[in-house]
Amino acid sequence: MEPILDLTDIRKDYGSVRALDGVALRINAGITGLLGPNGAGKTTLIKAVLGLVGIGSGSGTVLGHRLGAESRAIRAKIGYMPEDDCYLTGLSGVEMLQFAACLSGLPRIEALRRAHEILDFCGVEQERYRAVETYSTGMRQKLKFAQAIVHDPPLLILDEPTAGLDPEEREAMLSRVRVLASRAGKSVLLSTHILPDVQTTCQFVVIMSRGQVRVAEHLVALNRPSSPTLQVQVFGDPGRLVEAMRGRGLDVREQSGDTLTLAYVQDDVYSMIWQCARTCGVGLRSIAPARNSLEQIFLEAVAEESDAHS
Amino acid sequence: MPIHDLGYRAWEGRLGSEAARWWVISRTGIRLAWRSRLLRRFVLLAWLPAMYMGIAFFMWEQAASQPEMKLAAMQFFRGFGGQQAAEVFSTASITDPASGRHEVWGWLLLVFFRQPQGVLMALVVGMIAPPLISQDIRSRALLLYFSRPITRWEYIVGKFAVVAFYVLIITTAPALALYTFGVLLSPDLSVLKYTWDFPPRILLCSLVLTIPTTSVALAFSSLTVRSYQAGFAWFATWAVGFITYEFVRGASIEECSDRWSLVSLHHTLGLVQSWIFNITERSPAAPIALALLGLLSVVSLAIVFQRVTACTRQ
Numbered sequence: 001m002e003p004i005l006d007l008t009d010i011r012k013d014y015g016s017v018r019a020l021d022g023v024a025l026r027i028n029a030g031i032t033g034l035l036g037p038n039g040a041g042k043t044t045l046i047k048a049v050l051g052l053v054g055i056g057s058g059s060g061t062v063l064g065h066r067l068g069a070e071s072r073a074i075r076a077k078i079g080y081m082p083e084d085d086c087y088l089t090g091l092s093g094v095e096m097l098q099f100a101a102c103l104s105g106l107p108r109i110e111a112l113r114r115a116h117e118i119l120d121f122c123g124v125e126q127e128r129y130r131a132v133e134t135y136s137t138g139m140r141q142k143l144k145f146a147q148a149i150v151h152d153p154p155l156l157i158l159d160e161p162t163a164g165l166d167p168e169e170r171e172a173m174l175s176r177v178r179v180l181a182s183r184a185g186k187s188v189l190l191s192t193h194i195l196p197d198v199q200t201t202c203q204f205v206v207i208m209s210r211g212q213v214r215v216a217e218h219l220v221a222l223n224r225p226s227s228p229t230l231q232v233q234v235f236g237d238p239g240r241l242v243e244a245m246r247g248r249g250l251d252v253r254e255q256s257g258d259t260l261t262l263a264y265v266q267d268d269v270y271s272m273i274w275q276c277a278r279t280c281g282v283g284l285r286s287i288a289p290a291r292n293s294l295e296q297i298f299l300e301a302v303a304e305e306s307d308a309h310s
Numbered sequence: 311m312p313i314h315d316l317g318y319r320a321w322e323g324r325l326g327s328e329a330a331r332w333w334v335i336s337r338t339g340i341r342l343a344w345r346s347r348l349l350r351r352f353v354l355l356a357w358l359p360a361m362y363m364g365i366a367f368f369m370w371e372q373a374a375s376q377p378e379m380k381l382a383a384m385q386f387f388r389g390f391g392g393q394q395a396a397e398v399f400s401t402a403s404i405t406d407p408a409s410g411r412h413e414v415w416g417w418l419l420l421v422f423f424r425q426p427q428g429v430l431m432a433l434v435v436g437m438i439a440p441p442l443i444s445q446d447i448r449s450r451a452l453l454l455y456f457s458r459p460i461t462r463w464e465y466i467v468g469k470f471a472v473v474a475f476y477v478l479i480i481t482t483a484p485a486l487a488l489y490t491f492g493v494l495l496s497p498d499l500s501v502l503k504y505t506w507d508f509p510p511r512i513l514l515c516s517l518v519l520t521i522p523t524t525s526v527a528l529a530f531s532s533l534t535v536r537s538y539q540a541g542f543a544w545f546a547t548w549a550v551g552f553i554t555y556e557f558v559r560g561a562s563i564e565e566c567s568d569r570w571s572l573v574s575l576h577h578t579l580g581l582v583q584s585w586i587f588n589i590t591e592r593s594p595a596a597p598i599a600l601a602l603l604g605l606l607s608v609v610s611l612a613i614v615f616q617r618v619t620a621c622t623r624q
Binding site: 052073085086089091099114133149151179180 | 316317318319320321323325326327328331334335338342345441445446448449450451452453454455456457458459460461622623
């Protein structure tokens with residue numbers, strides 16, 4: 001399968017500041033989360049992909065088109081939702097969407113029909129007839145999202161799509177992203193600081209720091225610990241249970257509050273845990289395979305980079 | 311199939327031509343500007359001088375065909391444009407309407423471009439152009455434009471066409487209407503043989519008027535995020551240049567007056583327009599004025615391009 005984004009050794013300098021430092025990245029279809037601290041180079045990478053900023057060196061393709069040389073063709077196939085609060089003054093919501101569709105080449109009447117259809121999909125009701133300057137932050141987020149999909153592009157680049165949304169709207173927005181990916185076959189590059197959004201929505205994660213790609217991996221693979229591990233949650237004090245487990249040869253690696261982490265080596269480990277719990281009179285809340293948290297992965301990726309530079 | 315499906319549907323239509331994308335920007339800009347009641351009134355007002363000029367065309371044609379009307383026409387022209395108008399009228403050969411007509415029509419069209427439309431054009435451009443780019447920069451709309459398949463030049467051409475459209479509506483269209491009116495008043499259509507050059511001269515004059523003024527106005531708009539500042543800069547440019555030139559002329563520095571007219575955009579345009587209509591002997595400053603207007607346009611558009619590029623990269 002041809003990747004939607006294939007970049008090799010992309011460098012971009014702003015004066016003496018290196019914004020992108022040898023970015024090499026290959027992204028396949030699906031939803032990809034783009035993570036990184038402020039100044040990591042996420043927005044510069046997005047702008048480079050769109051051809052809004054030139055690259056110093058490197059090469060790549062976006063949806064089969066050459067980066068830099070075929071920017072127009074690339075932009076025709078991308079729906080971009082900027083992070084900034086941007087709108088077209090003087091237009092109503094539906095007019096702005098119609099205008100955006102026309103800019104992408106849709107005929108005028110068709111663009112109007114499509115604008116209404118997309119506003120329905122995005123949950124914008126009668127406010128669509130109001131001037132966009134009067135919209136709340138949440139409404140503008142929806143409008144920005146709507147203009148990104150109005151021309152039905154195969155690739156969506158969403159920069160902080162849930163910023164400024166209340167929890168209900170945030171969930172609705174992520175749900176729309178998932179629907180677009182699963183039912184309409186869109187590929188999505190989701191740049192965000194909100195890790196739970198990535199955890200619940202993305203299949204692939206890219207973590208950038210200081211202009212470099214630190215991690216690019218499937219989320220499932222990232223979540224999986226390097227060796228099989230179990231997490232056991234107990235009611236009350238787990239001290240006696242830890243002693244009992246160690247007495248039976250189980251490798252309890254970590255104890256954090258009411259949660260124990262133990263290496264998973266024997267096949268009968270579950271029955272041994274239950275027996276220990278019964279012996280000690282400790283109630284078990286849950287036993288589950290341990291997962292690396294995205295937050296931990298993110299912090300480790302960024303910390304590694306900081307260590308390397310210190 | 312549901313009557314109203316709120317889900318997402320793919321779009322499978324044929325896209326329009328890439329070459330016409332700038333027109334989307336122009337069309338929307340023209341429509342947005344037209345929502346201003348004040349602008350609508352100005353555009354209507356801009357046609358009133360053309361109606362008044364129509365009377366001048368009528369008087370000339372009456373005097374050319376009926377010698378007894380000559381005195382009345384002379385009085386009208388004196389009242390219309392002072393001694394200069396009366397001189398043009400009297401020197402134009404009434405006995406040879408063909409050459410006289412060319413001279414008088416040319417003079418009337420030049421006056422039309424220079425005086426009422428020159429002022430109205432400055433006002434209308436001052437109303438339309440300042441928000442065109444400054445608002446896009448302020449509301450960060452440039453990202454919305456350039457994340458789509460359009461280039462920076464297409465954006466600039468689109469914005470340029472908004473202003474140019476209104477300038478043409480208030481100058482070229484009434485001037486062409488005046489010419490048509492003159493042809494209709496003339497004894498027969500053979501007059502076309504002697505006056506065919508006026509429509510191209512009108513178009514050329516309109517271009518000379520539109521390109522530098524629109525470019526300068528857009529450059530001011532791109533340099534700020536506040537429309538009123540761009541508007542102030544536009545009117546200040548006109549007013550300061552005009553007042554400076556009038557002051558110098560009033561101080562009777564005769565030999566310098568042509569050169570000094572280059573400080574005033576209004577008078578610089580006037581030099582070139584006079585040249586185009588071939589009314590007076592060509593001023594030595596006219597080619598310099600044309601070069602200056604060209605340079606002004608290029609520099610202004612370069613500023614716009616630079617600003618748009620910088621704002622997109624931020």
